[in-house]
Amino acid sequence: MSVIDLITRVDSICRKFDKYDVDKQAELNVSGDDAFARLYAVVEAELDSTIEKAESVASAKNRAAVVAINAEIRRTKARLLDEIPKLQRLAMKKVRGLSREELEARSDLVSALKDRIASVPDGTTTAAQPSSNGGASASTGIKFNSNYDGSFDSDYFQNTEETDRFRQEYEMRKMKQDEGLDVIAEGLDTLKDMAHDMNEELERQVPLVDEIDEKVDKASSDLRSTNVRLKDTVNQLRSSRNFCIDIILLCLVLGIAAYLYK
Amino acid sequence: MSSDPDKLVAKADKLTKLTLTRWSADWRNATLNYEQAANAYRVAKKYEKAKDAFEKASKGQEMLTSPWDAAKHMESAAALAKELGNWNDVADLYRRASELYVECGRAQPASDALGKAARAVEDHLPDVAVQLYTDACSLLEEDDKDQMAFDLYRALTAVHIKLEKYTDAAAALLRLGLAADKCNASNSQFKAYLSAIVVYLYANDVKAAEKCYNDCSQIPAFLGSDQGRCGSRLISAYSEGNVEEIKRLAQSSTITHLDHAIIKLGRKLPTGEVTAVKAGTEEGEGLDEDDLT
Numbered sequence: 003m004s005v006i007d008l009i010t011r012v013d014s015i016c017r018k019f020d021k022y023d024v025d026k027q028a029e030l031n032v033s034g035d036d037a038f039a040r041l042y043a044v045v046e047a048e049l050d051s052t053i054e055k056a057e058s059v060a061s062a063k064n065r066a067a068v069v070a071i072n073a074e075i076r077r078t079k080a081r082l083l084d085e086i087p088k089l090q091r092l093a094m095k096k097v098r099g100l101s102r103e104e105l106e107a108r109s110d111l112v113s114a115l116k117d118r119i120a121s122v123p124d125g126t127t128t129a130a131q132p133s134s135n136g137g138a139s140a141s142t143g144i145k146f147n148s149n150y151d152g153s154f155d156s157d158y159f160q161n162t163e164e165t166d167r168f169r170q171e172y173e174m175r176k177m178k179q180d181e182g183l184d185v186i187a188e189g190l191d192t193l194k195d196m197a198h199d200m201n202e203e204l205e206r207q208v209p210l211v212d213e214i215d216e217k218v219d220k221a222s223s224d225l226r227s228t229n230v231r232l233k234d235t236v237n238q239l240r241s242s243r244n245f246c247i248d249i250i251l252l253c254l255v256l257g258i259a260a261y262l263y264k
Numbered sequence: 265m266s267s268d269p270d271k272l273v274a275k276a277d278k279l280t281k282l283t284l285t286r287w288s289a290d291w292r293n294a295t296l297n298y299e300q301a302a303n304a305y306r307v308a309k310k311y312e313k314a315k316d317a318f319e320k321a322s323k324g325q326e327m328l329t330s331p332w333d334a335a336k337h338m339e340s341a342a343a344l345a346k347e348l349g350n351w352n353d354v355a356d357l358y359r360r361a362s363e364l365y366v367e368c369g370r371a372q373p374a375s376d377a378l379g380k381a382a383r384a385v386e387d388h389l390p391d392v393a394v395q396l397y398t399d400a401c402s403l404l405e406e407d408d409k410d411q412m413a414f415d416l417y418r419a420l421t422a423v424h425i426k427l428e429k430y431t432d433a434a435a436a437l438l439r440l441g442l443a444a445d446k447c448n449a450s451n452s453q454f455k456a457y458l459s460a461i462v463v464y465l466y467a468n469d470v471k472a473a474e475k476c477y478n479d480c481s482q483i484p485a486f487l488g489s490d491q492g493r494c495g496s497r498l499i500s501a502y503s504e505g506n507v508e509e510i511k512r513l514a515q516s517s518t519i520t521h522l523d524h525a526i527i528k529l530g531r532k533l534p535t536g537e538v539t540a541v542k543a544g545t546e547e548g549e550g551l552d553e554d555d556l557t
Binding site: 188206 | 412447448451490518
């Protein structure tokens, strides 16, 4: 007998004696009557598959694959979160054969399920991390803070340490910037005051310069007219007739002197 | 022409004295001689004689109807008197010089002369200096040259502060503000107002400071300016009795841009009891309640 024959035989025997499997019967019966249980089972199954996919992200090498898987995880999460309110309504409904404690337990189950769905890592936090470690911009710091306010799961414990450090650094840098800005403000105040004073001084000197301008104009015109008159006078004095007379007289004097000394 | 100044002076005196042989004084030659003698004396550092010679030269120029030269000689005489330390003489000579300048119709040099006089005597005769400064400022204001008066007002304020006459100092600052207003020098004007407020606060006269602030706030530009804001913060800090705030404001850059004398006052703020103001207002409120009930 081959293995395949063995397997087929075992299957047929199981099917024959399925009606004697108590657990399975109970499950089938229960899920058959109870819409809540059915829906719960479906949601749980999907959640498990999503968690598996999330785990596969960690091992995925291809960036694009990571992104795609993350996107699918997010879509599934959103869909499951939509199912949750329906599940809660069903949990409220009374079903025959169920005790009161089990009814309350069901709403707890629903909320626990909701938390588990929300906690599935879908890549939004991991995207912020590298930029926060690398850059120092305040905007990424703020985004980080909003995520920080959300969950305190063990998954994120490392992140909160880093956010603390980053937040401290952010505060310190802000303080240093404030100090620098104060210094700049004081310098600008001084500059403004000096500029105002210079402005007033220049305005003070405008009429003075105007006066100087007028006086210089008058003086220069006086000088010009005086020069012209002086030129005329000198020309008159240096006229050729006077010059010739001067030369003749000079020769005469030289002649007389020569005669006297001869 | 002999260069011996004594001889020159003697000669000039002879020229000016009227005798039987001389019916009219020869001022031109006399003045020339006096000037030369005066310069010679100055070089020889005989300040007393030089001063006399300059005075006589100035009189000669007056006779020659040239007040400008006369004024110039007067100023030289006054400068020599300063070297000698005859402070009354200094004041008189400079005054005479400024009158002569006014005769020429030149207000600027006149006020300059008075300013120089005031600066020379302010250490020794501060009241006289105050008078001189005030006269100088009024000369300029009459001539519409307010801009030049700023420096004089500031010097006047410094003298008042040295004499510890704070109301006078504040009054001088307010006049500075008025002069600045006339020539639209708003920065100087606001600084003058803030300085006046600081002076009142230094004299521990908070009411007067408040009144001053309210008066100055009539000018809308002052309210919105840096100096106006600083002033209002000072007044409110005083009325709250907040000493740290006052000290902080005194270190602020707005106060630092004022005059040195005012900065020194500002650094010493607050004087006296600041908390007393708060107690005073509380008592007032108590009385009011009693009256109403």
